[in-house]
Amino acid sequence: MIVKRSVTRSIAQALTAIVLLSLLSTGLALITLSSSLRDAEAINLAGSLRMQSYRLAWDATREPQQLAHHLTLYQQTLDAPALHNLDRPWVPQEVINRYHRLRSAWPQLQQNLQQGDANLYQQQVAIYVNEIDRFVLGLQHYAEVKMHLVAVSSLVGLIAIVALALMTIRFTRQQVVGPLNALVTASRYIESGNFAFPPLNVVQENELKVLSQTFSGMASRLQTHYQLLQSTVRTKTSDLTEANRTLSLLYNSSQMLTASPLHPALFESVLANVLANEKVEAIRLESDKFLFCAGVSRSEKAWQRVPLQQDEQQIGELCWQASDSEPPEALMRSLAAMLGRAIWIWQTQKQYQQMLLIEERATIARELHDSLAQGLSFLRIQLTLLRRTVDKSDHAAHTIIADFDRALADVYRQLRELLATFRLTxxxxxxxxxxxxxxxxxxxxxxxxxxxxxxxxxxxxxxxxxxxxxxxxxxxxxxxxxxxxxxxxxxxxxxxxxxxxxxxxxxxxxxxxxxxxxxxxxxxxxxxxxxxxxxxxxxxxxxxxxxxxxxxxxxxxxxxxx
Incomplete structure (x- = not known):
């Protein structure tokens, strides 16, 4: 932007004008006063000419011996520098003319005194003295005019300086102080994080308008960056919150899976915990060997699926139905990996327990077969030999043997069933x-x-x-x-x-x-x-x-x- 009217230049010009006015009024007063330094001497000398003129008239009649001396003094007074310097361009012409008339009239009066014509001198001296009075009066008026000039010039200079100072103050308040206060207010708004500060309206095409426009543009860009930073912070905070929530859920699930022995209710508790903390309506772990569920599924909604992997082998699937938004995919994959590992450990533990149980039962079956079964077989053989030994006509004995045989057969059958039970794998x-x-x-x-x-x-x-x-x-x-x-x-x-x-x-x-x-x-x-x-x-x-x-x-x- 082009600055058409510089504030600094305007203030500098105003200050320069004030200084020049001060110098001018002060210089004029000093010059006038310096020129008035010998005015009193000139008036005094001019006044003494009147007294000396009467004294010469006295000397001409009463003390002739003093006449020559007094004539010399009179001539020195008339030619004194204070009076001779009146012949200047700035001195009023009337004063100069009256001084010249005094000088031109004196030779005639001096001649009359030197020729002893005292009466003629006395007749003319009154006219001469009147001329001296007018000369003194002119000098007085001239001195008064100079004093008036000093007073007027000082007053005019003072008024001009005060007016220019007031104008400068008003100009400064309007074009400097006001915009600066607005900038300070705007800076305080920005300091507090509020970019909706009052508009910086500077009409004059000066540096402060450039500064205001630059400040407004900077504030606008700063607001954009601040909003972008806030958005980024909110996004990062949301991401961190989501990550913290995800880690908390995974940690809680891991704690639940490791705090007690693995069992179906524990897996369902983990799924219920996921259901309570994530935006899912239903979730389940399924395969052809197990099914754990939590939540209420809806047939019209599609199931999202993540495989449960263990040693590059799929052992099931983690399935869920989302509500309003999908849960984080990374969370579900981590959860699936954790649950897959836990299910694999659970199945391995079950298989190990069953192998121990089967081995124990097989051991019992072998012991029963080697001991009780062998004893029962020996008893059946002995019973058969007894039946052959007893006389067929002894019906009571054969009845007892038959009952014993049936009881022994039932016991042997129950033993075979027990062995079969123990050998189930x-x-x-x-x-x-x-x-x-x-x-x-x-x-x-x-x-x-x-x-x-x-x-x-x-x-x-x-x-x-x-x-x-x-x-x-x-x-x-x-x-x-x-x-x-x-x-x-x-x-x-x-x-x-x-x-x-x-x-x-x-x-x-x-x-x-x-x-x-x-x-x-x-x-x-x-x-x-x-x-x-x-x-x-x-x-x-x-x-x-x-x-x-x-x-x-x-x-x-x-x-x-x-």
Whole structure:
């Protein structure tokens, strides 16, 4: 921007004018006063000429001896420098003319005195003295004029200086102080972080207008940068808050997964924690071997999926339905990695526990086979030899031997079933596979149709729970085959709306007549004990055709003493 009227130049010009006016008025007064230094002397000398003129008249008549001396003094007074210097251009012409008339008239009067013509001198001296008086009066007026000039020039100079000073002050207030105050106010607004300061309206095309426009432009750019910085800070704060929330969620999930032994309820608690802290409506972990859920899913919404990987092998999926906005992808991937690792550890622990259980049961089976089974076999051989030895006519003895043989056969059969039970295996911590492996040999031995239906995701039980469920199912199926003469046996394993596990074995046989077991049979009692170990309930109900055995229990973490 071009500055048309510089403030500094205007103020400098005003100050220069004030200084010049001061110098002018002061100089004029000094010059006038310096020129008036000998005015009093001139007036005094001019006045003395009048007295000397009368004294010469006295000398001409009374003291002639003094006449020559006084004439010399008079001439010196008339030619004095104070009077002679009146012949200057600035001296009034009237004063100069009167002085010249005095000088031109004196030679005639001097001649009269020197010739002794005192009477003629006395006749003319009155006229001469009048001329002296007029000369003195002219000198007086001239001195007064100079004093008036000094007073007027000083007054005019003072008025001009005051007026110019007031104009300068007004100009400074309008064009300097006002804009500067506005700039100070604007700077305080900016200092407090408020860029909506009053507008800087400077009309004059000067430096302050350039400064105001530059300041306004700088403030506008600063506001843009400040808003950008605020936006960046808000974004970074939001990112940090989101990252902190993500880390907190991952930390809490990690704490939950490591604070207690892994079990299905723990995974569901982790999913419930994610549901409570993230914008998801439903979330679940699923595979063909487990299913953990939290939230209420909606069929019209698509599921987002992240695979659960462990050693480059997919073991399941983390699925969720978002609400208004998607949760951070990095969070879900980190959560999926954490849960995948935890599920892999949980399955490994289950498999290890089951392997220990299977090994323990196999050891018991071997011990039973090597001890009790061998003893029972020896007793059956001895009983056969006894039957051959006893006389056939002894019916009482043969009756006792027959009863003993039947009892021994029942005990031997129960021992074989117990050995078969102990030799059941559960591979890869998979209850469904173990159930299918249990049903397959039974299906091959009988003509009855055995079906198995299950809900995916219910395999998430520990080793002890799986063995109890498997043994209850086997006992119920064997009872339906052996005692009910069923043609169809249906095994179903589902989850109820309350989250409980439900195992039902339904057959179309003759139905159970009584829940009281005959002497020497403990199958129903064992099933009830196993249901109690699961903290569940076992119900056996007769139907219109057949019987239904129902096991209902809640999954729970494994007890360290079981």
């Amino acid at each position: 559960i591979e890869q911590a998979d209850l469904v596979a173990a159930m299918q492996a249990m049903i397959l040999p039974l299906q091959e031995q009988v003509d009855a149709q055995i079906s198995f239906d299950y809900q995916p995701g219910l395999q998430s039980l520990d080793a002890q729970q799986q063995v109890h469920v498997l043994q209850i199912a086997r006992e119920a199926v064997v009872n339906a085959i052996r005692h009910a003469n069923a043609s169809k046996i249906a095994v179903e394993y589902q989850r109820t709306d309350e989250g409980e596990h439900l195992l039902t074995i339904t057959d179309d046989g003759v139905g159970i007549a009584s829940l009281d077991e005959p002497p020497g049979h403990y199958g129903l009692t064992t099933m009830a004990e196993r249901a109690a170990r699961l903290s569940g309930s076992l119900s056996i109900n007769a139907q219109a055709q057949g019987t239904q055995v129902a096991l209902r229990f809640s999954p729970r973490p494994p007890h360290p003493l079981e």
